[in-house]
Amino acid sequence: MTLLLEHLDLLMLAMSLLMLLFGYPAAFTLGGVALVFAGIGFFSGAAPTMGAIPIRLFGIISNETLIAVPLFIVMGIVLKKARIAEDLLTALGWLFRKVPGGLSVSVTVVGALLAASTGIVGATVVTMGLISLPSLL
Structure with a gap:
Protein backbone atom coordinates (compact mmCIF):
# COMPACT_ATOMS: atom_id res chain seq x y z
CA MET A 1 0.00 0.00 0.00
CA THR A 2 2.83 2.40 0.78
CA LEU A 3 4.36 1.78 -2.64
CA LEU A 4 1.03 2.79 -4.18
CA LEU A 5 0.89 5.98 -2.12
CA GLU A 6 4.48 6.86 -2.97
CA HIS A 7 3.72 6.79 -6.68
CA LEU A 8 0.28 8.37 -6.54
CA ASP A 9 1.43 11.27 -8.71
CA LEU A 10 2.65 8.94 -11.47
CA LEU A 11 -0.58 6.97 -11.31
CA MET A 12 -2.53 10.20 -11.62
CA LEU A 13 -0.55 11.19 -14.71
CA ALA A 14 -1.00 7.76 -16.25
CA MET A 15 -4.74 7.78 -15.54
CA SER A 16 -5.09 11.25 -17.06
CA LEU A 17 -3.26 10.23 -20.22
CA LEU A 18 -5.24 7.00 -20.46
CA MET A 19 -8.57 8.82 -20.12
CA LEU A 20 -7.52 11.39 -22.73
CA LEU A 21 -6.48 8.61 -25.11
CA PHE A 22 -9.90 7.01 -24.68
CA GLY A 23 -11.40 10.23 -25.99
CA TYR A 24 -12.95 11.82 -22.93
CA PRO A 25 -13.07 15.65 -22.96
CA ALA A 26 -10.00 17.22 -21.39
CA ALA A 27 -11.89 19.36 -18.86
CA PHE A 28 -13.88 16.42 -17.49
CA THR A 29 -10.87 14.13 -17.55
CA LEU A 30 -8.55 16.48 -15.66
CA GLY A 31 -11.21 17.52 -13.18
CA GLY A 32 -12.49 14.01 -12.59
CA VAL A 33 -9.09 12.41 -12.21
CA ALA A 34 -8.03 15.20 -9.84
CA LEU A 35 -11.11 14.66 -7.67
CA VAL A 36 -10.68 10.89 -7.60
CA PHE A 37 -7.02 11.10 -6.64
CA ALA A 38 -7.69 13.86 -4.10
CA GLY A 39 -10.19 11.53 -2.46
CA ILE A 40 -7.72 8.64 -2.54
CA GLY A 41 -5.04 10.84 -1.00
CA PHE A 42 -7.35 12.25 1.66
CA PHE A 43 -8.89 8.96 2.77
CA SER A 44 -5.57 7.14 2.78
CA GLY A 45 -3.96 9.85 4.91
CA ALA A 46 -1.39 10.77 2.28
CA ALA A 47 -2.75 14.33 1.93
CA PRO A 48 -3.93 15.53 5.36
CA THR A 49 -3.85 19.23 4.40
CA MET A 50 -7.07 19.22 2.38
CA GLY A 51 -8.49 21.84 4.77
CA ALA A 52 -6.23 24.48 3.20
CA ILE A 53 -8.02 24.30 -0.16
CA PRO A 54 -10.78 26.82 0.71
CA ILE A 55 -8.17 29.28 1.93
CA ARG A 56 -6.19 28.93 -1.30
CA LEU A 57 -9.34 29.31 -3.38
CA PHE A 58 -10.22 32.51 -1.55
CA GLY A 59 -6.70 33.79 -2.21
CA ILE A 60 -7.10 33.09 -5.92
CA ILE A 61 -10.52 34.71 -6.08
CA SER A 62 -9.35 37.86 -4.29
CA ASN A 63 -6.36 38.30 -6.63
CA GLU A 64 -6.65 41.78 -8.14
CA THR A 65 -5.22 40.74 -11.50
CA LEU A 66 -7.76 37.97 -12.04
CA ILE A 67 -10.71 40.25 -11.32
Missing part, protein backbone atom coordinates in the same frame (compact mmCIF):
# COMPACT_ATOMS: atom_id res chain seq x y z
CA ALA A 68 -10.40 41.64 -14.87
CA VAL A 69 -10.94 38.26 -16.57
CA PRO A 70 -14.78 38.27 -16.33
CA LEU A 71 -14.79 41.85 -17.61
CA PHE A 72 -12.76 40.80 -20.67
CA ILE A 73 -15.27 38.03 -21.30
CA VAL A 74 -18.17 40.48 -21.03
CA MET A 75 -16.42 42.89 -23.40
CA GLY A 76 -15.94 40.12 -25.96
CA ILE A 77 -19.60 39.12 -25.71
CA VAL A 78 -20.73 42.73 -26.13
CA LEU A 79 -18.51 43.16 -29.20
CA LYS A 80 -19.86 39.95 -30.70
CA LYS A 81 -23.55 40.56 -30.00
CA ALA A 82 -23.51 44.24 -30.99
CA ARG A 83 -21.52 43.48 -34.17
CA ILE A 84 -19.36 46.51 -33.44
CA ALA A 85 -16.24 45.05 -35.03
CA GLU A 86 -18.00 44.19 -38.27
CA ASP A 87 -19.60 47.64 -38.51
CA LEU A 88 -16.27 49.32 -37.76
CA LEU A 89 -14.54 47.22 -40.41
CA THR A 90 -17.20 48.13 -42.96
CA ALA A 91 -16.95 51.84 -42.14
CA LEU A 92 -13.15 51.90 -42.29
CA GLY A 93 -13.16 49.83 -45.49
CA TRP A 94 -15.42 52.46 -47.04
CA LEU A 95 -13.20 55.26 -45.67
CA PHE A 96 -9.99 53.75 -47.09
CA ARG A 97 -11.54 52.55 -50.36
CA LYS A 98 -9.39 54.82 -52.55
CA VAL A 99 -6.12 54.02 -50.77
CA PRO A 100 -4.11 51.12 -52.25
CA GLY A 101 -4.48 48.23 -49.79
CA GLY A 102 -7.16 50.16 -47.96
CA LEU A 103 -8.99 47.06 -46.77
CA SER A 104 -5.85 45.65 -45.20
CA VAL A 105 -5.19 49.01 -43.52
CA SER A 106 -8.72 48.99 -42.12
CA VAL A 107 -8.29 45.40 -40.85
CA THR A 108 -5.08 46.45 -39.09
CA VAL A 109 -6.71 49.51 -37.52
CA VAL A 110 -9.77 47.58 -36.34
CA GLY A 111 -7.54 44.82 -34.97
CA ALA A 112 -5.48 47.34 -33.01
CA LEU A 113 -8.62 48.96 -31.60
CA LEU A 114 -10.16 45.64 -30.62
CA ALA A 115 -6.94 44.38 -29.05
CA ALA A 116 -6.73 47.52 -26.93
CA SER A 117 -10.38 47.39 -25.90
CA THR A 118 -10.72 43.68 -25.14
CA GLY A 119 -7.30 43.14 -23.63
CA ILE A 120 -6.83 39.67 -25.10
CA VAL A 121 -4.80 39.93 -28.27
CA GLY A 122 -5.00 36.26 -29.27
CA ALA A 123 -8.78 36.30 -29.24
CA THR A 124 -8.78 39.51 -31.24
CA VAL A 125 -6.56 37.99 -33.92
CA VAL A 126 -8.89 35.03 -34.32
CA THR A 127 -11.96 37.26 -34.32
CA MET A 128 -10.47 39.61 -36.90
CA GLY A 129 -9.52 36.67 -39.06
CA LEU A 130 -13.09 35.38 -39.02
CA ILE A 131 -14.60 38.80 -39.62
CA SER A 132 -12.25 40.05 -42.32
CA LEU A 133 -11.55 36.86 -44.28
CA PRO A 134 -14.68 37.06 -46.49
CA SER A 135 -14.00 40.71 -47.28
CA LEU A 136 -10.34 40.13 -48.06
CA LEU A 137 -11.07 37.18 -50.34
Whole structure:
Protein backbone atom coordinates (compact mmCIF):
# COMPACT_ATOMS: atom_id res chain seq x y z
CA MET A 1 0.00 0.00 0.00
CA THR A 2 2.83 2.40 0.78
CA LEU A 3 4.36 1.78 -2.64
CA LEU A 4 1.03 2.79 -4.18
CA LEU A 5 0.89 5.98 -2.12
CA GLU A 6 4.48 6.86 -2.97
CA HIS A 7 3.72 6.79 -6.68
CA LEU A 8 0.28 8.37 -6.54
CA ASP A 9 1.43 11.27 -8.71
CA LEU A 10 2.65 8.94 -11.47
CA LEU A 11 -0.58 6.97 -11.31
CA MET A 12 -2.53 10.20 -11.62
CA LEU A 13 -0.55 11.19 -14.71
CA ALA A 14 -1.00 7.76 -16.25
CA MET A 15 -4.74 7.78 -15.54
CA SER A 16 -5.09 11.25 -17.06
CA LEU A 17 -3.26 10.23 -20.22
CA LEU A 18 -5.24 7.00 -20.46
CA MET A 19 -8.57 8.82 -20.12
CA LEU A 20 -7.52 11.39 -22.73
CA LEU A 21 -6.48 8.61 -25.11
CA PHE A 22 -9.90 7.01 -24.68
CA GLY A 23 -11.40 10.23 -25.99
CA TYR A 24 -12.95 11.82 -22.93
CA PRO A 25 -13.07 15.65 -22.96
CA ALA A 26 -10.00 17.22 -21.39
CA ALA A 27 -11.89 19.36 -18.86
CA PHE A 28 -13.88 16.42 -17.49
CA THR A 29 -10.87 14.13 -17.55
CA LEU A 30 -8.55 16.48 -15.66
CA GLY A 31 -11.21 17.52 -13.18
CA GLY A 32 -12.49 14.01 -12.59
CA VAL A 33 -9.09 12.41 -12.21
CA ALA A 34 -8.03 15.20 -9.84
CA LEU A 35 -11.11 14.66 -7.67
CA VAL A 36 -10.68 10.89 -7.60
CA PHE A 37 -7.02 11.10 -6.64
CA ALA A 38 -7.69 13.86 -4.10
CA GLY A 39 -10.19 11.53 -2.46
CA ILE A 40 -7.72 8.64 -2.54
CA GLY A 41 -5.04 10.84 -1.00
CA PHE A 42 -7.35 12.25 1.66
CA PHE A 43 -8.89 8.96 2.77
CA SER A 44 -5.57 7.14 2.78
CA GLY A 45 -3.96 9.85 4.91
CA ALA A 46 -1.39 10.77 2.28
CA ALA A 47 -2.75 14.33 1.93
CA PRO A 48 -3.93 15.53 5.36
CA THR A 49 -3.85 19.23 4.40
CA MET A 50 -7.07 19.22 2.38
CA GLY A 51 -8.49 21.84 4.77
CA ALA A 52 -6.23 24.48 3.20
CA ILE A 53 -8.02 24.30 -0.16
CA PRO A 54 -10.78 26.82 0.71
CA ILE A 55 -8.17 29.28 1.93
CA ARG A 56 -6.19 28.93 -1.30
CA LEU A 57 -9.34 29.31 -3.38
CA PHE A 58 -10.22 32.51 -1.55
CA GLY A 59 -6.70 33.79 -2.21
CA ILE A 60 -7.10 33.09 -5.92
CA ILE A 61 -10.52 34.71 -6.08
CA SER A 62 -9.35 37.86 -4.29
CA ASN A 63 -6.36 38.30 -6.63
CA GLU A 64 -6.65 41.78 -8.14
CA THR A 65 -5.22 40.74 -11.50
CA LEU A 66 -7.76 37.97 -12.04
CA ILE A 67 -10.71 40.25 -11.32
CA ALA A 68 -10.40 41.64 -14.87
CA VAL A 69 -10.94 38.26 -16.57
CA PRO A 70 -14.78 38.27 -16.33
CA LEU A 71 -14.79 41.85 -17.61
CA PHE A 72 -12.76 40.80 -20.67
CA ILE A 73 -15.27 38.03 -21.30
CA VAL A 74 -18.17 40.48 -21.03
CA MET A 75 -16.42 42.89 -23.40
CA GLY A 76 -15.94 40.12 -25.96
CA ILE A 77 -19.60 39.12 -25.71
CA VAL A 78 -20.73 42.73 -26.13
CA LEU A 79 -18.51 43.16 -29.20
CA LYS A 80 -19.86 39.95 -30.70
CA LYS A 81 -23.55 40.56 -30.00
CA ALA A 82 -23.51 44.24 -30.99
CA ARG A 83 -21.52 43.48 -34.17
CA ILE A 84 -19.36 46.51 -33.44
CA ALA A 85 -16.24 45.05 -35.03
CA GLU A 86 -18.00 44.19 -38.27
CA ASP A 87 -19.60 47.64 -38.51
CA LEU A 88 -16.27 49.32 -37.76
CA LEU A 89 -14.54 47.22 -40.41
CA THR A 90 -17.20 48.13 -42.96
CA ALA A 91 -16.95 51.84 -42.14
CA LEU A 92 -13.15 51.90 -42.29
CA GLY A 93 -13.16 49.83 -45.49
CA TRP A 94 -15.42 52.46 -47.04
CA LEU A 95 -13.20 55.26 -45.67
CA PHE A 96 -9.99 53.75 -47.09
CA ARG A 97 -11.54 52.55 -50.36
CA LYS A 98 -9.39 54.82 -52.55
CA VAL A 99 -6.12 54.02 -50.77
CA PRO A 100 -4.11 51.12 -52.25
CA GLY A 101 -4.48 48.23 -49.79
CA GLY A 102 -7.16 50.16 -47.96
CA LEU A 103 -8.99 47.06 -46.77
CA SER A 104 -5.85 45.65 -45.20
CA VAL A 105 -5.19 49.01 -43.52
CA SER A 106 -8.72 48.99 -42.12
CA VAL A 107 -8.29 45.40 -40.85
CA THR A 108 -5.08 46.45 -39.09
CA VAL A 109 -6.71 49.51 -37.52
CA VAL A 110 -9.77 47.58 -36.34
CA GLY A 111 -7.54 44.82 -34.97
CA ALA A 112 -5.48 47.34 -33.01
CA LEU A 113 -8.62 48.96 -31.60
CA LEU A 114 -10.16 45.64 -30.62
CA ALA A 115 -6.94 44.38 -29.05
CA ALA A 116 -6.73 47.52 -26.93
CA SER A 117 -10.38 47.39 -25.90
CA THR A 118 -10.72 43.68 -25.14
CA GLY A 119 -7.30 43.14 -23.63
CA ILE A 120 -6.83 39.67 -25.10
CA VAL A 121 -4.80 39.93 -28.27
CA GLY A 122 -5.00 36.26 -29.27
CA ALA A 123 -8.78 36.30 -29.24
CA THR A 124 -8.78 39.51 -31.24
CA VAL A 125 -6.56 37.99 -33.92
CA VAL A 126 -8.89 35.03 -34.32
CA THR A 127 -11.96 37.26 -34.32
CA MET A 128 -10.47 39.61 -36.90
CA GLY A 129 -9.52 36.67 -39.06
CA LEU A 130 -13.09 35.38 -39.02
CA ILE A 131 -14.60 38.80 -39.62
CA SER A 132 -12.25 40.05 -42.32
CA LEU A 133 -11.55 36.86 -44.28
CA PRO A 134 -14.68 37.06 -46.49
CA SER A 135 -14.00 40.71 -47.28
CA LEU A 136 -10.34 40.13 -48.06
CA LEU A 137 -11.07 37.18 -50.34
